[in-house]
Amino acid sequence: MSAPLKVDRISCRYENESAVNHASFDIEPGDLACLLGPSGCGKTTVLRAIAGFQPLIDGAIYLDNQCISSPANIVAPEHRNMGMVFQDHALFPHLNVERNVAAGLFRRSDSDRRRIVGEMLERVGLQNQMHKYPHELSGGQQQRVALARALAPSPELLLMDEPFSNLDGDLRERLGQEVRELLKDIGATCVMVTHDQQDAFTFGDVVGVMREGHIEQWDKPYDLYHEPTSLFVAKFIGDGVFIEGTIASATEVKSELGLLRGDLVTDLPVGTPVDILVRPDDIIHDDHSTQTARIVKRSFRGESYLYTLVLPSGSKVLSLVPSHHSHAIGEDLGIKMEIDHLVVYPRIKP
Amino acid sequence: MAIASSSNTEQAQYRFSSALINSADPWRIGTVVIALLAILPVFAILWLAFFPTENIWPHLVKTSLPRYLQNTIVLMLGVGTSVFATGVSTAYLVSNYEFPFRRMFEWLLLLPLAFPAYVVAYLYTDLLEFAGPVQQGLRTLFGWQLASDYWFPNVRSMGGAVMLMGLVLYPYVYLLARSSFIEQSPNLSAVSRLSGRSPFKTFMFVSLPIARPAIAIGVALALMETLNDFGTVDFFSVHTLTAGIYDVWLNMGNLGGAAQIASVMLTFVVLLLSLEYVGRRRQRFYQSAGRFSNKQRKQLVGRSKWLAIFVCAAPVSLGFILPFLMLLKYAIQYFEQSWSPEFREYVFNSLYVSTTAAVVCATLAVVVCYGRRLHRSTSMIIAARIASVGYAVPGAVLAVGIVIPLASFDNAMDTFFRARFDISTGLMLTGTTFALIMTYVIRFLAISIGSVESSMSKISESVDMAARTLGYSASRTLGRFQLPLLKSGILTAALIVFVDTMKELPATLLLRPFNFETLSTHVYQFASDEMIEQSALGALCIVISGLLPVILLSKTISQSQSLASRA
Secondary structure, X not given: OOOOEEEEEEEEEEOOEEEXXXXXXXXXXXXXXXXXXXXXXXXXXXXXXXXXXXXXXXXXXXXOOEEEEOOOOEEOHHXXXXXXXXXXXXOXXXXXXXXXXXXXXXXOOXXXXXXXXXHHHHHOOOHHHOOOOHHHOOHHHHHHHHHHHHHOXXXXXXXXXXOOOXXXXXXXXXXXXXXXXXXXXXXXXXEEEEOOHHHHHXXXXXXXXXXXXXXXXXXOXXXXXXXXXXXXXXXXXXXXXXXXXXXXXXXXXXXXXXXXXXXXOOOOOOOOEEEEEEOHHHEEEOOOOOOEEEEXXXXXXXXXXXXXXXXXXXXXXXXXXXXXXXXXXXXXXXXXXXXXXXXXXXXXXX | OOOOOHHHHHXXXXXHHHHEOOOOOHHHHHHHHHHHHHHHHHHHHHHHHHOOOOOOHHHHHHOOHHHHHHHHHHHHHHHHHHHHHHHHHHHHHHHHEEOOOHHHHHHHOXXXXXXXXXXXXXXXXXXXXXXXXXXXXXXXHHOOOXXXXXXXXXXXXXXXXXXXXHHHHHHHHHHHHHHHHHHOOHXXXXXXXXXXXXXXXXXXXXXXXXXXXXXXXXXXXXXXXXXXXXXXXXXXXXXXXXHHHHHHHXXXXXXHHHHHHHHXXXXXXXXXXXXXXXXXXXXXXXXXXXXXXXXXXXEOOHHHHHHHHHHHHHHHHHHHHHHHHHHHHHHHHOHHHHOOHHHHXXXXXXXXXXXXXXXXXXXXXXXXXXXXHHOOOHHHHHHHHHXXXXXXOOHHHHHHHHHHHHHHHHHHHHHHHHHHHOOOOOOOOOOOHHHHHHHHHHHHHXXXXXHHHHHHHOOOHHHHHHHHHOOOOHHHHHHHHHHHHHHHHHHHHHHHHHHHHHHOOHHHHHHOOOOOOOHHHHHHHHHHOOOOOOOHHHHHHHHHHHHHHXXXXXXXXXXXXXXXXXX
């Protein structure tokens, strides 16, 4: 079980529309990877290609260093030894839980099959629901059955297509954690597709942000948030705004919020106009600060307020402030900069 | 691209060599072959029409063709208007108003669909002719003696044909218009009412335009049946194109001429298909996402209540209850004479061809639908569309198109065997039920594809993907996970094809082997000799079997109602 996956510059088309355009990434055995992107970015197509349902027009896919898809050859899905979990669970409605989980074990002996099904159901905590039919289960239970069914044949790779999207918030996060622990426990390699960054951050060891058919950035969740390599990723991941600035040195940027210093390393020449990414958690509320900004909007998030502030120049920034600091719209808020990860992009002239 | 070293690639090929998806897999080939078979008659007709052995085009154009054309167009315009008026008005009433017996009318209005037009034509002629009970009663009542004493419309006329066909074909429009009216958001009408339009203006401004695509589909289907009809127009001596095919083929023995008339009819087919296609394309945009289950129906009172009951009761009683009672009465009265060994043979023949056609259609439908599901390419979608083109082609036209290639096959075989072995193989295909069943299959394949497709589309594609990733091949996925879920869809498909084959007359008359009678040809034979009473039992069998799919339809309607009331 568990094999490295190499997706090498693959391209796919639907009719005459390009869906995936030279997408590449590698996944180490035992890694849980996420493909994250807005709808229509091609992430599901990549998953279908890995499973063997989508022909390639360019590139190749290697599992365990063996080519399983190329424009010339494509191994049938049933010969790839991959497990797959779907957004709609795709349980066989005419089979009960036990037989659903056993569906992929038809080459095993009866005793093997019974043992594996028992083990899998115990792992997902459904050993008492064996004889129920899919329609008698809740959404979360159905998802567990789908997972057990996919894992029962010990696939070399597990694929999940928006597995938690049909579930409600609370259950969604809990199940995401549970599934992560379970997969880590058995050492499975997994690719999950999602449009929800919270899902991706909860679940993935590595996350690939996709855009218009290619991988925009392939990184750890922490790095995606703090060191986005492109403007698209910076805007797509998390909240944040851009303010204007100019490069002051290889590690400093001048802006209206003062001279910002972080772990920036840039080879842009001094004086280059840039856009600086400012996250809501980069701006700290400080009543004693001399620097203030006027509150123009606030939204209550329970544990915190998200304030929209307008700087003297007119540009807006966001600030996340613990909710016991309640300030009214129109007030001036004292702020302090705490930018560790300074992210800048050369300004594109409008 | 060449990331893997060459040794890796070799190893990979060795490991997976038996597992490559073959682009020429049986499902793809099956679908394409079925599509080619379905389109074969059309090509055969066009080929023979433009390269005939004996050119009768000039003769046709000079003599009968203009009359055939004119009659066909008048008939279609008449039937089109009639089914539109009846179908839309009844559908609008039952979906927007509340009045006594409304829920009953909802399914009763479908019943006339069980009657083949020709049976209704025979019955009404019997009822309304000079010697029939209606005119007799009038004569007794008013003391008239001769036909010249009074005026009475002749039912065996173009007008009669329009009336009677409209009476049994309006349910196509009713069914589609009704579901369109029900699915319309009540908010749309509310907006129109709030902006000051009266209920009637709202109907014209909102409801009708939104239902227009659905109505267009219904009218197109009804007109396809009109174009297909032979029994009625033959009996009423309305010389349409279909009647022309019989005349030129059977009476003049000119297959090339029949093919030429058939090619003219294909123009109508293309027009009707385009009408249907445009309707279906628009429908996609017009259909609202949600079902509006608790739609408020306006309670009708006083005169409008009685008017609504009358508008709904008239087509039901004239299109079903009255003819059904007549048929029942004759069937009982003449049971001794009708229940003969010959009759039992006709029943057996009908059951045999209908069952065979149903089983073949259902099987081919599964192949086509699954083939398209596996390979979602443009070519497969086109192939599946071509495979279902037969329903639009009139039976007589199909018969011509099938006889052409089968006869040349028979002739070629016969010549070959005579030359080689001095044996005459005779009419191997055209002289047997093979040609007949092939025609049924091509004509009704669309129905079975539609039914199987609609239940297959309810199975999420991820179910297939789940089965495949669990190690089942495409064929085993079909067998293990699709067929159990498709059971009812396949049964419905087979049932509807079975019933349509039982009713089918035009192609059966042209293609049946010598001395091979089915119930429908038996009814035709007797009734056109004005002996409807003796063939009433046969007609009753056809109508009762025709009720099966109608009951199925009305069950779906009542189910959606109870679902809606529960929601």
